[in-house]
Amino acid sequence: MTDNTGAEQAAQRRAVQKLRMPTPRVWADIAVLLTLAVIGLIGFQPSFGGYSFLLPALGGLAVGAASGIVASMYRLTLVPTILVALVAYFLLGTALAVPQQAFLGVLPSLQSLTSLTVGAVFGWADIVTLSTPVGAPQYIPVVPYVATWLVALVSVSLATRWLSARPRTAWRFGVALIGPIAIYLASILIGTEDPFQAGIRGVTFGVLALIWLGWRHQSAGSVSEEASRRLRARKLTGTAVVIVGAVLLGGGAGFWMAPAQDERFVLRDEIEPPFDPLQYPSPLSGFRHYTKQVTDDVLFTVDGLRNGDVIRLATLDSFNGKLWNVTGADASTGGSGSFRLVGRSLPEQTFVTPDARRDVVFTIGDYADVWVPSVGYPESLDFIDGAASGATDNLRYNGSTGTAVLTSGLREGDSYTIDATVQSVVTAADLAEVPIASVELPPVEGSPDVVTSKAQEYAASASSPAAQLEAIRIALATQGFLSHGRASDSVASRAGHGADRIVDLLERNQMVGDQEQYASAFALMARSFGYPARVVMGFAPEIADGQAVEVTGDDVTAWVEVAFDGVGWVAFNPTPDETDIPQDQTPKPQSEPQPQVRQPPRADTDDEDLLSPVELEETDEDDEGAWFILPGWVYVLGLSILIPLALLFIPMFVVGLIKARRARLRRSAPPHHSVAGAWEELVDQFSELGYDVPAATTRTGVATHLEDQVAGERLVPLSSLATATDEAVFSGQEISAERSEAAWSEAQAAVEAGRRGLNRTRLFVARYRIRSARDWAKRISTKKTGENGTG
Incomplete structure (x- = not known):
């Protein structure tokens, strides 16, 4: 009776030890760090022009903090902690950041998961280039969501695992403050010239951080009650002095030394927004300007063209009933209106029957516009003379249309050299059996x-x-x-x-x-x-091979x-x-x-x-309609089921690949090492099945320890296999390939024997385990337990 009671108490103690709850001191650290993060994130208000960002921002803070706390309670290592946090990020992010894309209001959809990914990567660039208040694209709220999620996850993990297990020194607290400080700085850098409650937020942030640093120590237990009261009184007095000093000095310094509003440093003033060609008239709408007003004016001179070459100015693939224009960047990321900042080297064109042009030199005359005259699909563009030679930072290029723009505009005297690939001439006979390519273009509107x-x-x-x-x-x-x-x-x-x-x-x-x-x-x-089909505007001058040609308005086409x-x-x-x-x-x-x-x-x-x-x-239209035969909710429901399954089984698949590669490398080694590899594979697989494998002991000792854990009816003579492996490794004799294969067969048989009788849960969990990671986690856990026990 006494033995049973003792065993039950020991099991209860082990269960309590496994679930490590944060101490009151750790909860206080978490509360301070999250409060500081909230003070910082409020600074996003000028960018969004309101408080719509608070739901994703506070939601991200809660999701990240909860992930860190749960991972700490269950003593998860780094990789499982990241997986838990990512799963929570995607499962809850839809309802918090992009609810308009959710299925049934809260469930993730393919569109919402895409927004959560794209917003986390590209939203930072968009939020500093779009005009405020920022309202589009729909993934913009993901920026405050992912920022607070990451800061809360890191800050809580530091508080529960690092600060709680080590001396509470000031520099460690300073490291823990990096996350909230980063949020505070981010809210300033991506904000506007109008700060949001800068004085109040700055003083509050500083006071709270200083108080937290000052109260990081607790009174020693051996100190008398009288001394403890005196120490507490001194701390309270010091805290009051810090608060008063921070308010007076910090507030006064902020008032007298703060830069003027127009001198405030924000990224959106330093970063030039993407070139938007829709802000300019359609080049084709100015066609008659060339044919009637600058007919004989020399717009530019070109050297290096061949007979029959044409000069490309702009490519237009969107028609709205009034005119042809480029596709807006918001309608298609790969459309004719998407121009990217480039250097001298330009993206290579692959969808072309190539014919090379090298060292084609353009010298600008009376032409003055942002559209850069070029030939074919340029591979490099190098300014060599004139004012534009220092303006390569303003060069933008669309690789799908071969069109370049210089946002600062071309001026008389500018000169540049182009290496390009042009489309070879194709005859009607060549195209007789060639199908039309599948290319995404914007739909035509208003065609008569x-x-x-x-x-x-x-x-x-x-x-x-x-x-x-x-x-x-x-x-x-x-x-x-x-x-x-x-x-x-x-x-x-x-x-x-x-x-x-x-x-x-x-x-x-x-x-x-x-x-x-x-x-x-x-x-x-x-x-x-x-x-x-798309319309191209350019020039078609009469060209003689090897001679420079002056291009006039009359050459427009x-x-x-x-x-x-x-x-x-x-x-x-x-x-x-x-x-x-x-x-x-x-x-x-x-x-x-x-x-x-x-x-x-x-x-x-x-x-x-x-x-x-x-x-x-x-x-x-027939094929397009076939895709929509099923109702849209069927696809959404299917994706909502497939995505959680992918989160469950993809890690299993990755771990399986790692294990298969490990076994393949060991088995393909020379026979001498392959026999030892068979034993190592056996030990690894037993560990991954949940058996206790001792470290730093002999193969015979490991075999005896494992045999004690296997039920009698499944007993496998591991000791003999360990002895045979030792003999093969240390005897110095030549090992045949047949003996190596036999060792692998015996090892696999022993592993299969170890599997029999295990429940399904244990076998399923084994699919996610890798012994090297498990041993590392055990060493970390043992080290922490030793430190806590010593303390």
């Missing part, structure tokens, strides 16, 4: 009905995509007439390329216009078939590029050459259908894939 009807009329006899596009190009080029609307033109041609101008072009008895209208009409017709799978963006030039426009009759179609394909404005241009040439786009 006449575009679709005319496209079907022109391409009625064609079957392949290339044949349809060539038929449309020939119809426009042979039935239409060219006019820039100059006084010298026989028929006036109205400017513009919106829906009304395209209706006017296609419904009149005579099609009259210039590259602006024909390129817009052709691109809309190609889009009506579902083909990825526009063409259309269509993406073909495995080929690249192929150029089509639908603009007619005929300028003699009949006055009284409907013109007859020209009888010379140029058999050769497209051709950009008499040049082979470059092409590039907005994404990459993926699978071909064989169907249109």
Whole structure:
């Protein structure tokens, strides 16, 4: 009876020891650190223009703190602690940071999990480049959530594991304060010129931190009650002095020495926001400026081009019914409006049939704009002369369209050299069997009905995509007439390329216009078939190989590029050459259908894939509709189930890979080491199954210890296997491959015997264990227990 009672008490003591509850002193440390973090995070208010950030910020603080406390109570090591914190971050982050993306209001969805990841990585850059108050994108609230989650996790872990187990020195407390200080500084740096309660927050933060540092020691137990009262009184007096001094000195210094509002340092004033081309007029809308106002002006000089080359200025893939423009960066991260800061080397273009151009030199004349004239897809751009030579920090590039911009603008005298890849000329025969590439482009809006009807009329006899596009190009080029609307033109041609101008072009008895209208009409017709088409504006001067050419406004042109799978963006030039426009009759179609394909404005241009040439786009709306046959909630429910399963089984899969690699390396070693590796693998697997494996002892001692833990009916002669391993290792004899394989077979049989009879929970947990990590955790736990016992 006495023995049973003693065993029960011992089991209860072990259970209590396993669950390590924080002491009152540790709870006080946690409360101080979290309070300091709250004082710091309130400084986010100017960036958000209100208190909407408090829910994700305080939620992140609670999630991080709870993760740290739970990990400390269950004595989890570093890796399990991180896993617990990450699981809590993703499971609770949806409801706290992006509730509008949640499934049923609180459950994670694929969109919310993506926002929690993207916001943690890219939200910091967005919050200092977007104008305040920051309200978009939707993942912006993830910034205060992830910041407070991380600070709370680190601060609580330090308080429960580090401060509680070591002497409470001032420098250790200073290390614990790094997290709250980081939050405080972050709220200042990503804020605005208007501080939020800077004096009150600063003094409160300083006073609380100083009091905490001053009261870090407790009175010794051996001190008399009288001495303890005197010491407490002195501490209270000192604390009062600290508070008064901090308020008077800190507040006064803040009032007299604080910088002026316009001198306040915040990152958003130092970091230039991403270039937004939508703030500038569409380059194509200024087409007539070149043809009528700067016709003979030398815009720039180019040296190094070949006959047939064209100069690219801007690529436009979005149509809103009024004009063609670039895609806004908020609509597509890989669209034509997404420009990234680059250096001399530019991203390499892979979606192209390449033809190299080297040392093409541009020298700016009367041209003055942010769009950088270039050729093909530039691989490097080096300013060599003029004012722009020191402005490479302002160069931005879109790798999917081959378009560069200089935010400070080009000026007369600027000069730069380009190495580029251009799209090789492709004939109609080359494209006869080539499918259209699958490329993501923004949808066309406001396209007139006449575009679709005319496209079907022109391409009625064609079957392949290339044949349809060539038929449309020939119809426009042979039935239409060219006019820039100059006084010298026989028929006036109205400017513009919106829906009304395209209706006017296609419904009149005579099609009259210039590259602006024909390129817009052709691109809309190609889009009506579902083909990825974009409009390119540039210049097509007459070029003689090896000679420099002066580019004037009269050389301006526009063409259309269509993406073909495995080929690249192929150029089509639908603009007619005929300028003699009949006055009284409907013109007859020209009888010379140029058999050769497209051709950009008499040049082979470059092409590039907005994404990459993926699978071909064989169907249109029918295939798109098939994806939405099931209700949307079915997909959301499926993802909500799959994501927790992934969090459960992916770590198991990773641990399994580590174990398999460990066994493979041991088994593939030379036979002498392979036999020893078989024993090491046996011992590791027994440890991972939960058996107690003694350290720093002989193989025979380990075998005897393990045999004592295995039930009688599953008894395995591990001692004989240990003896055989010792003999193989220390005998110095040659070990055959057969003996090595036999050792591995015996070891695996012993492990299987050790598995039999274990419950399912123990076997399941073994899948997550790695012996090296388990031994490390045991050493850390033993060390801490020894230190606490000594204290």
